Amino acid sequence: MLSMTRFALGTRILGLSLRGKSSLAATMAKYRKMWKPTEPQNWALDYQEKYIPFSKNQLVDALVKEFHSSNREERLSFLQFVSQVDSSLVPHYYSVLEQLKTLYTPINPDRDTLQEFYLTDAERLTKEQDVLARMEPLLDQANFNKLSKEALAYALIVNHPHDEVQVTVNLDQYEYITFWALGQRIGPLRVMTATRAQRRGFFGTARIPADRHYFKRVIVAARTKNAHLVLKCFKDIPLEGLEQLLPSVKVRTSIFYRALLNTMLMVSGLALFVNVGMVVLSDLKIGTTTLLFFFAALMAFRAWKVFGQRRNIHSLELVHMLYYRSTSNNSELLDALTLRAQEEHAKEVILAHSFLLRCHPQHQHPLPKETGVETDSKPVEHLREQVEAWLRLHSGLEINFCAERACKHLKELGIRGAAYPVIR
Numbered sequence: 001m002l003s004m005t006r007f008a009l010g011t012r013i014l015g016l017s018l019r020g021k022s023s024l025a026a027t028m029a030k031y032r033k034m035w036k037p038t039e040p041q042n043w044a045l046d047y048q049e050k051y052i053p054f055s056k057n058q059l060v061d062a063l064v065k066e067f068h069s070s071n072r073e074e075r076l077s078f079l080q081f082v083s084q085v086d087s088s089l090v091p092h093y094y095s096v097l098e099q100l101k102t103l104y105t106p107i108n109p110d111r112d113t114l115q116e117f118y119l120t121d122a123e124r125l126t127k128e129q130d131v132l133a134r135m136e137p138l139l140d141q142a143n144f145n146k147l148s149k150e151a152l153a154y155a156l157i158v159n160h161p162h163d164e165v166q167v168t169v170n171l172d173q174y175e176y177i178t179f180w181a182l183g184q185r186i187g188p189l190r191v192m193t194a195t196r197a198q199r200r201g202f203f204g205t206a207r208i209p210a211d212r213h214y215f216k217r218v219i220v221a222a223r224t225k226n227a228h229l230v231l232k233c234f235k236d237i238p239l240e241g242l243e244q245l246l247p248s249v250k251v252r253t254s255i256f257y258r259a260l261l262n263t264m265l266m267v268s269g270l271a272l273f274v275n276v277g278m279v280v281l282s283d284l285k286i287g288t289t290t291l292l293f294f295f296a297a298l299m300a301f302r303a304w305k306v307f308g309q310r311r312n313i314h315s316l317e318l319v320h321m322l323y324y325r326s327t328s329n330n331s332e333l334l335d336a337l338t339l340r341a342q343e344e345h346a347k348e349v350i351l352a353h354s355f356l357l358r359c360h361p362q363h364q365h366p367l368p369k370e371t372g373v374e375t376d377s378k379p380v381e382h383l384r385e386q387v388e389a390w391l392r393l394h395s396g397l398e399i400n401f402c403a404e405r406a407c408k409h410l411k412e413l414g415i416r417g418a419a420y421p422v423i424r
Contacts, residue, residue, distance in 0.1 A: 021171055027153035039213060039239070040154040047151070048400045050143040051182040051216075052347045052391065059347055062394065063354045081353060085346050088413055093342040096138065100334050103131050109228045110330050121226065125175070128229045132178070132221060135337070142341040144180040144219060147242075152179065155242035162210055163241060165318050167249040175223040179242055183216025189238055213239040219333070220245045233327045233336065244318060251315045345409060352406035355386050380404050 031037060040046065052059070060082055068078040105111065106119060107127050119127070139146070159166050189212055218237040223229050230247050237245065328336045359382070384403035391399045 024149055024153055024171065027149055028157050031153055031157040037154065037158055040148070040150040042150065046148045047145050047181075047184060049182075049184055049398060050145070050400050050402060052143070052344065052351075052399065052401075053183065053395050053397060054347070056343050056346055056350070059350060063350065067354050067358055078354070082346075082350060085349055085413065089342050089345055093338050093345075097334065097338040100131070100134055100138070100338070101331065103127065103134060104331060104334060107131065107229060108331050109230075124228065125223075128223065131229070135334075138337050138341045139180050139219070141345055142182070142337060143344050144182045144217075147179040147181055151239070152177065152242070155240060158240050160210075160212060160238060160240040162212075163238075165244065165321070166252050167244050167246075167318070168252045169243050169246060169249055173224050173248050174246075175225055176221070177246065178221045179245075180219040181215040181217065181237075185214055185216065187211050187214075189214050189236060215239070217327070218242065218245065219337070222246050224248050230330075231333045232329050233333050234322070234325045235327050236325055245322070251311055251318060348402060348406040349409050349413065351387050351401070352383060352403065352410050355383055355390075356407075356410075359383075359386075380407055383407070 054062070060079075064075055064078060068075045106116075107124055156169055188210065215237050217233060217235055219231070219233045220242075221229065221231055224247055227247075232245065234245055243249065356379075359379075380403045383406075384401050387401040387403065388399060391397070391401065
């Protein structure tokens with residue numbers, strides 16, 4: 001029963017079933033053979049940015065100034081439309097959140113109420129599958145992108161040269177691993193550290209952060225064996241640092257630091273042996289073998305202490321980074337995700353309304369709600385191009401606007417004053 005549940009979970013939620021693990025391991029081996037890859041293969045096709053980087057209030061203010069400022073009546077009509085959109089979305093998303101919380105309550109690790117009944121591991125896996133499946137539409141509406149196997153393999157293998165903290169992930173410990181991300185940016189990323197107030201380079205100068213891929217928000221859903229589902233959301237996470245968000249990782253020292261520490265230990269040990277060892281051999285008449293054994297034990301102890309101290313420093317930096325970049329966990333994440341989906345829903349509808357009204361000002365009637373009515377592809381495509389051009393102009397980012405979904409939502413609302421594309 002448990003194996004069947006794990007297989008179903010692996011096929012539906014990017015789980016790490018036997019087939020999934022072997023496929024991921026093969027992809028990881030492919031990236032090990034590459035020379036300094038900078039991004040996952042087919043990244044531009046796999047990741048399509050859909051997140052609208054404006055708050056709803058910012059968007060409404062910009063649209064009022066640009067499209068609805070000709071007269072007072074038009075401005076009031078648009079603001080009334082925005083208010084009606086907000087009022088119509090609240091009951092729907094409240095119902096969605098209540099259903100999601102009902103599913104999640106039996107497996108909530110932060111629950112403070114009494115447990116009604118005991119769940120076996122197979123039952124828990126099944127309920128986790130139901131929760132993640134119910135979250136998929138919300139994540140899509142919130143304009144999150146589900147990261148592919150290529151992105152996961154890239155993150156597990158490739159380390160950025162400026163990342164001192166590196167971790168090791170054992171795939172055999174996990175039942176499944178899934179990442180969702182939005183807001184891809186390329187630029188300097190400030191590193192939170194607990195050991196030094198500011199990164200310094202040579203001669204005491206401040207080190208300038210390098211430009212790199214990172215995400216404004218990342219949601220991770222992971223489960224280790226014989227444990228529970230971990231749902232967490234983080235902010236400002238680099239593409240090469242996704243594996244640091246997983247539970248049950250081990251901090252390791254990078255190859256550069258290991259080589260540097262070993263070189264320093266060898267040089268200091270050799271200097272100590274030449275300056276002290278020779279004196280001990282001549283004055284105390286101690287045998288060469290005994291002295292070499294003593295120095296080898298001393299240097300091994302010193303290396304163990306140095307590497308242990310470095311690992312503790314990196315562990316502290318990792319904890320410090322996750323402390324400042326964590327935004328919500330478990331049940332609180334469901335609340336935040338629902339609110340984000342509601343706001344993205346409203347922003348898409350408001351954008352579609354303004355641009356369709358701009359193109360077809362004569363359409364000032366309630367929208368039809370008949371099922372089976374399809375929108376003409378040409379007006380929808382024209383709407384998508386116009387909105388994407390406007391977003392590119394105001395944000396400087398390439399954003400894919402879901403025009404078909406926005407028109408569908410606009411039709412479902414049926415609010416007076418909303419324009420609608422040509423219906424066939």
